[in-house]
Amino acid sequence: MSGAKLRVAITDDEAPARNRIKNLLDDVSEMVPIELVGEADNGRKLLELLQKHPADVVLLDIRMPEMDGLEAARHLQKLDEPPHVVFTTAYDDYAVSAFELHAIDYLVKPIRLRRLHDALSRARSITRISLDVLSEVGPEARTHLSIQERGKVKLVPVAEILYLRAELKYVTIRTAQRELLLEESLSSLEEEFGDRFVRIHRNCLVAREFIEAFEKESKSGAEARWVIRVRDVEEALPVSRRQQHIVRQLGKKPG
Amino acid sequence: MASISQNAPANSLPDFRNLGVILRIFVIVTASTLVAAALGNHAIARWLEASAAAIAFVLPVTIISLLILGMATSWLRRIDYRVAVVCIVLVELVIVTGIVQFVWLLIPEEDGLINIARYWLFTVLLALALIGYFDLRNRALSPALAEARLQALQARIRPHFLFNSLNAVLSLMRAEPRRAETALEDLSELFRVLMADNRKLIPLEQELELCRQYLAIETLRLEDRLNVEWHLDDLPDEAMVPPLILQPLLENAVYHGIEPSAQPGTISIHIKQNSERLEMILSNPVPKMTRSQSGNKMALANIEERLQLHFDAEATLATKSEDGRFEVRIILPCVKGER
Numbered sequence: 341m342s343g344a345k346l347r348v349a350i351t352d353d354e355a356p357a358r359n360r361i362k363n364l365l366d367d368v369s370e371m372v373p374i375e376l377v378g379e380a381d382n383g384r385k386l387l388e389l390l391q392k393h394p395a396d397v398v399l400l401d402i403r404m405p406e407m408d409g410l411e412a413a414r415h416l417q418k419l420d421e422p423p424h425v426v427f428t429t430a431y432d433d434y435a436v437s438a439f440e441l442h443a444i445d446y447l448v449k450p451i452r453l454r455r456l457h458d459a460l461s462r463a464r465s466i467t468r469i470s471l472d473v474l475s476e477v478g479p480e481a482r483t484h485l486s487i488q489e490r491g492k493v494k495l496v497p498v499a500e501i502l503y504l505r506a507e508l509k510y511v512t513i514r515t516a517q518r519e520l521l522l523e524e525s526l527s528s529l530e531e532e533f534g535d536r537f538v539r540i541h542r543n544c545l546v547a548r549e550f551i552e553a554f555e556k557e558s559k560s561g562a563e564a565r566w567v568i569r570v571r572d573v574e575e576a577l578p579v580s581r582r583q584q585h586i587v588r589q590l591g592k593k594p595g
Numbered sequence: 596m597a598s599i600s601q602n603a604p605a606n607s608l609p610d611f612r613n614l615g616v617i618l619r620i621f622v623i624v625t626a627s628t629l630v631a632a633a634l635g636n637h638a639i640a641r642w643l644e645a646s647a648a649a650i651a652f653v654l655p656v657t658i659i660s661l662l663i664l665g666m667a668t669s670w671l672r673r674i675d676y677r678v679a680v681v682c683i684v685l686v687e688l689v690i691v692t693g694i695v696q697f698v699w700l701l702i703p704e705e706d707g708l709i710n711i712a713r714y715w716l717f718t719v720l721l722a723l724a725l726i727g728y729f730d731l732r733n734r735a736l737s738p739a740l741a742e743a744r745l746q747a748l749q750a751r752i753r754p755h756f757l758f759n760s761l762n763a764v765l766s767l768m769r770a771e772p773r774r775a776e777t778a779l780e781d782l783s784e785l786f787r788v789l790m791a792d793n794r795k796l797i798p799l800e801q802e803l804e805l806c807r808q809y810l811a812i813e814t815l816r817l818e819d820r821l822n823v824e825w826h827l828d829d830l831p832d833e834a835m836v837p838p839l840i841l842q843p844l845l846e847n848a849v850y851h852g853i854e855p856s857a858q859p860g861t862i863s864i865h866i867k868q869n870s871e872r873l874e875m876i877l878s879n880p881v882p883k884m885t886r887s888q889s890g891n892k893m894a895l896a897n898i899e900e901r902l903q904l905h906f907d908a909e910a911t912l913a914t915k916s917e918d919g920r921f922e923v924r925i926i927l928p929c930v931k932g933e934r
Binding site: 353354355356357359360363381382403405406430431448449450451499 | 753754755757758759761762763765766767769770815816817818854855856857882883
């Protein structure tokens with residue numbers, strides 16, 4: 341290992357668990373030079389932390405509120421230089437067996453000094469985990485979408501997205517405040533977030549929760565068509581002829 | 596006392612005071628009477644008439660029998676099985692004879708001797724059939740009891756909880772050895788109960804103490820994310836409950852209601868007495884927008900099964916999800932301890 345210190349970040353929602361890792365890192369630092377860049381109590385905060393303080397290794401708990409470890413690892417891969425991820429877990433046998441299958445580094449809690457030392461020692465030699473593998477290990481819908489911007493990762497909570505619209509090779513994410521471009525396909529997004537969004541047009545998914553009204557819009561000379569009004573948005577979204585049945589389905593709910 | 600296991604009966608006779616047992620007896624007796632009436636009378640009209648007469652006779656016999664057997668239950672279940680069976684058959688014969696004599700006083704009948712022999716035969720056959728049925732049922736349930744206990748041992752405490760707790764204790768070792776000591780004491784107490792013979796009822800207060808120890812361990816990890824509200828309104832002092840009836844529910848509440856949320860959440864526990872019933876209501880918040888947890892209904896199914904083994908139809912467990920909270924409501928007979 342080169343003379344530079346290994347930069348490590350800790351992520352765990354439980355303070356005692358973070359303290360324990362800090363104690364162990366102190367012990368390890370006698371053998372491997374280490375710099376603790378910071379700690380976070382969930383995946384989203386880890387990503388914020390890393391924007392300011394890049395790390396070589398993140399110790400990442402799996403089960404955390406807001407954004408769990410598996411999802412955080414997916415967003416991390418969009419960084420210019422993604423850190424090496426070592427998952428820590430108390431007991432998630434499904435994940436552990438998947439990790440073994442894909443040679444993903446993990447530590448079981450309570451963590452042993454020896455194992456932590458080994459994991460940190462080989463941290464620089466292991467290649468990054470592929471996104472496909474991570475989505476396979478944690479197939480549940482993400483809580484955030486991530487966009488890479490100049491080497492940084494910007495997170496958009498899925499709960500804030502009003503609609504998603506496909507445009508050429510991108511998907512536009514629309515929230516109440518802003519519009520962002522995402523490099524994913526609308527159909528894979530529909531598959532992942534089908535509970536939350538409904539397809540109203542070949543190129544558009546709308547969050548059911550934010551639909552305010554259905555209106556019949558008639559232009560002179562053209563046939564009347566259904567449009568959807570979404571909260572906080574001026575523009576009305578057209579419903580395609582093929583998807584008109586959803587107006588009847590969703591129209592039943594109040595508002 | 597109303598438990599099938601608490602008195603450790605020497606034989607497989609049922610508890611004749613148990614609602615489920617009483618219901619079963621009524622159903623079987625009535626059905627047998629209808630069938631017996633059908634054997635002698637092929638025409639529907641005749642059958643209906645004969646059935647009505649037979650049931651008018653059988654019901655008082657059944658009610659009187661249950662009153663007497665109910666009073667003698669604990670004695671009957673302690674003595675030798677064969678002796679108990681003979682006693683029951685004799686008691687039934689006496690009751691039947693008594694009622695038959697009473698009816699004949701009102702409506703005199705010819706061929707009395709032949710007829711009473713038929714009544715006796717029916718009584719003996721039915722009594723033995725019922726005793727045989729309860730014996731079979733007991734045999735079918737006994738392995739289930741042992742199995743439920745085993746399954747309980749495995750499923751009760753999530754490995755997730757054990758390892759996270761050990762981890763939390765380890766983290767305290769260097770900085771706060773005294774808290775680590777307390778935590779390990781609580782943890783051992785929890786495991787002592789888990790590994791004990793869990794078939795006997797325990798005082799409610801003991802279960803509540805266990806819950807407090809469990810929550811102390813969880814607070815160590817979750818700190819101020821975990822809040823607990825206790826509502827215990829004048830609890831009966833010596834109420835007895837199946838062990839580990841509340842703790843696994845609390846564990847569920849923490850796992851599904853508190854851990855997945857970054858915001859603090861409150862678990863509330865209401866326990867109150869309603870005449871002869873003990874009502875326990877436990878509720879936890881249901882966090883929004885989390886990735887799906889591997890939710891297993893093991894704990895709930897496990898408790899429901901044990902409630903049934905202990906109290907048959909007299910205990911119920913119901914759940915509902917409302918206004919962002921998940922609620923489990925358990926109603927069980929208020930059993931007093933003999934101390």
